[in-house]
Amino acid sequence: MTEDREADATEAPRTLLIIGGAEDKVGRVTILRRFVRLAGGRAANIVIIPTASSVPDEVVSVYSTVFSRLGVQDIGAVNPPSRSASSDPDLVARLDQATGVFLSGGNQLRLSQLVVGTPMGEALLRAYRRGAVIAGTSAGASIMSQFMISMGEEGVTPRQRSSQLTVGLGLLTGVIVDQHFDQRARYGRLMSLVAGSPSLLGMGIDEDTAAEIRDETELTVVGSGAVFVVDARSAITDAHEAKRDAPLLVSGAVVHSLPFGATFDLTTATLTHFVEKNADISVSFSRDRHDTAAAAAALRH
Amino acid sequence: MTEDREADATEAPRTLLIIGGAEDKVGRVTILRRFVRLAGGRAANIVIIPTASSVPDEVVSVYSTVFSRLGVQDIGAVNPPSRSASSDPDLVARLDQATGVFLSGGNQLRLSQLVVGTPMGEALLRAYRRGAVIAGTSAGASIMSQFMISMGEEGVTPRQRSSQLTVGLGLLTGVIVDQHFDQRARYGRLMSLVAGSPSLLGMGIDEDTAAEIRDETELTVVGSGAVFVVDARSAITDAHEAKRDAPLLVSGAVVHSLPFGATFDLTTATLTHFVEKNADISVSFSRDRHDTAAAAAALRH
Numbered sequence: 037m038t039e040d041r042e043a044d045a046t047e048a049p050r051t052l053l054i055i056g057g058a059e060d061k062v063g064r065v066t067i068l069r070r071f072v073r074l075a076g077g078r079a080a081n082i083v084i085i086p087t088a089s090s091v092p093d094e095v096v097s098v099y100s101t102v103f104s105r106l107g108v109q110d111i112g113a114v115n116p117p118s119r120s121a122s123s124d125p126d127l128v129a130r131l132d133q134a135t136g137v138f139l140s141g142g143n144q145l146r147l148s149q150l151v152v153g154t155p156m157g158e159a160l161l162r163a164y165r166r167g168a169v170i171a172g173t174s175a176g177a178s179i180m181s182q183f184m185i186s187m188g189e190e191g192v193t194p195r196q197r198s199s200q201l202t203v204g205l206g207l208l209t210g211v212i213v214d215q216h217f218d219q220r221a222r223y224g225r226l227m228s229l230v231a232g233s234p235s236l237l238g239m240g241i242d243e244d245t246a247a248e249i250r251d252e253t254e255l256t257v258v259g260s261g262a263v264f265v266v267d268a269r270s271a272i273t274d275a276h277e278a279k280r281d282a283p284l285l286v287s288g289a290v291v292h293s294l295p296f297g298a299t300f301d302l303t304t305a306t307l308t309h310f311v312e313k314n315a316d317i318s319v320s321f322s323r324d325r326h327d328t329a330a331a332a333a334a335l336r337h
Numbered sequence: 338m339t340e341d342r343e344a345d346a347t348e349a350p351r352t353l354l355i356i357g358g359a360e361d362k363v364g365r366v367t368i369l370r371r372f373v374r375l376a377g378g379r380a381a382n383i384v385i386i387p388t389a390s391s392v393p394d395e396v397v398s399v400y401s402t403v404f405s406r407l408g409v410q411d412i413g414a415v416n417p418p419s420r421s422a423s424s425d426p427d428l429v430a431r432l433d434q435a436t437g438v439f440l441s442g443g444n445q446l447r448l449s450q451l452v453v454g455t456p457m458g459e460a461l462l463r464a465y466r467r468g469a470v471i472a473g474t475s476a477g478a479s480i481m482s483q484f485m486i487s488m489g490e491e492g493v494t495p496r497q498r499s500s501q502l503t504v505g506l507g508l509l510t511g512v513i514v515d516q517h518f519d520q521r522a523r524y525g526r527l528m529s530l531v532a533g534s535p536s537l538l539g540m541g542i543d544e545d546t547a548a549e550i551r552d553e554t555e556l557t558v559v560g561s562g563a564v565f566v567v568d569a570r571s572a573i574t575d576a577h578e579a580k581r582d583a584p585l586l587v588s589g590a591v592v593h594s595l596p597f598g599a600t601f602d603l604t605t606a607t608l609t610h611f612v613e614k615n616a617d618i619s620v621s622f623s624r625d626r627h628d629t630a631a632a633a634a635a636l637r638h
């Protein structure tokens with residue numbers, strides 16, 4: 037244990053950039069710019085994985101263009117057409133050189149089928165542990181967790197068996213990651229899964245928003261929406277006995293809506309820091325300060 | 338104070354039946370049947386208030402038919418066409434005789450405009466306090482609270498100024514009531530209001546679902562969906578300074594999804610009782626009991 041801890045202490049921080057889908061690609065490009073910076077900026081060696089998508093060539097073309105505009109020169113892609121192809125040593129070697137990996141959107145079950153548990157999946161874990169940043173958007177976000185959400189309806193009331201768990205890449209343990217969270221009203225489906233597995237936190241990420249996670253613990257929010265976290269470890273539920281489609285009892289879950297400017301500790305499930313980035317009262321605050329200063333000056337005379 | 342308490346103790350229990358809209362009117366009629374029962378069954382004297390609706394005559398016709406089928410003989414309606422008409426002594430006298438009042442759906446701001454603070458509004462408070470059941474669906478649900486929600490977008494991420502408060506009837510203090518909660522994904526708009534007013538509980542009621550509330554304290558869930566309650570009294574928020582439309586910080590709110598079979602204390606904001614009404618494991622449980630009994634019998638030999 038002591039040796040392991042010492043080894044951990046000397047390792048590079050492990051970084052995930054988990055994106056809720058539909059991140060800006062033509063404006064300020066806040067999130068993809070952050071990815072490039074984490075991957076090493078102009079010196080980055082980026083591998084795009086478009087395997088979840090039904091239009092992989094377009095996906096590679098779009099992200100290559102964006103990363104290239106952001107100054108990256110070394111951009112490649114790997115896209116195994118089958119599970120056996122994920123053992124290809126050339127593909128694994130390409131990932132072993134990456135400083136940043138980007139998993140596209142699409143169908144996350146394609147990634148479970150083709151990548152999880154293969155030499156390619158192991159290469160992704162290796163890259164993550166040696167300090168390469170692993171980013172994923174939409175399906176590429178959900179696949180990162182050990183227990184991955186898939187399927188399910190829209191709505192805010194949690195219902196029995198409205199969604200399901202599948203094995204994901206395992207880069208993030210202890211958290212279920214859902215995406216397009218606000219836009220597709222996925223509160224109910226995420227809540228239904230943590231009701232059944234209360235040892236896991238639920239995390240729902242809005243579009244054009246990312247959870248940047250350091251060492252599986254420190255979460256920082258980037259982008260225009262919010263990251264939702266639910267902690268149902270102390271909740272009372274009937275997920276062990278409710279009938280299919282029945283609304284679930286979930287009483288006492290603790291929830292967090294975290295916008296840009298928030299940092300959160302996933303181990304203790306608490307807000308650690310917040311700096312307001314969306315204030316509109318600076319003017320009235322300034323005026324208040326000015327008036328008070330003027331009154332204080334007048335009183336001194 | 339002592340006299341007041343003694344007076345309270347001798348009063349009839351005060352009962353609200355707050356319905357999330359679209360309650361069943363042709364099948365098992367669970368919720369409307371409950372209303373009729375609370376109002377006195379066949380002996381009930383029911384007044385329908387269709388004032389929120391743009392089709393008040395149809396509303397009165399539909400509910401009269403349902404209540405009549407459930408055995409009620411004394412069914413009337415009051416529908417003031419203007420605020421001044423809400424002072425009409427005949428209208429007030431009709432409400433003073435009611436054992437049950439039913440407020441229809443529509444636009445709750447019409448009820449704020451025409452009824453709140455008028456002799457008709459006072460008659461509703463009087464009826465409630467003497468033990469008549471007050472039911473309302475959709476707009477008729479929201480109007481019951483002292484601080485009433487109106488307007489707002491769909492979605493689960495709370496955003497600054499995405500909804501607003503108006504003065505309601507004041508039958509229920511300390512709770513904001515939202516409706517069509519699951520179907521219109523109103524989690525975000527309700528959360529944004531309790532973020533700004535954390536002393537209030539937020540309550541979101543699904544369609545075909547009702548919160549039956551006794552003495553402003555004991556909540557029982559009736560119907561096919563769930564009642565959602567959020568308690569943000571211990572949450573950290575930036576609702577005092579976030580910019581319009583910005584996603585809000587709300588960290589540490591406690592949430593409850595309560596299906597049929599749950600009772601909840603609104604004063605302490607805790608689940609008080611739950612009986613599973615939607616189980617599908619009785620068969621496997623029976624088998625488990627049978628197997629265990631058989632093994633025990635075999636071991637005794």
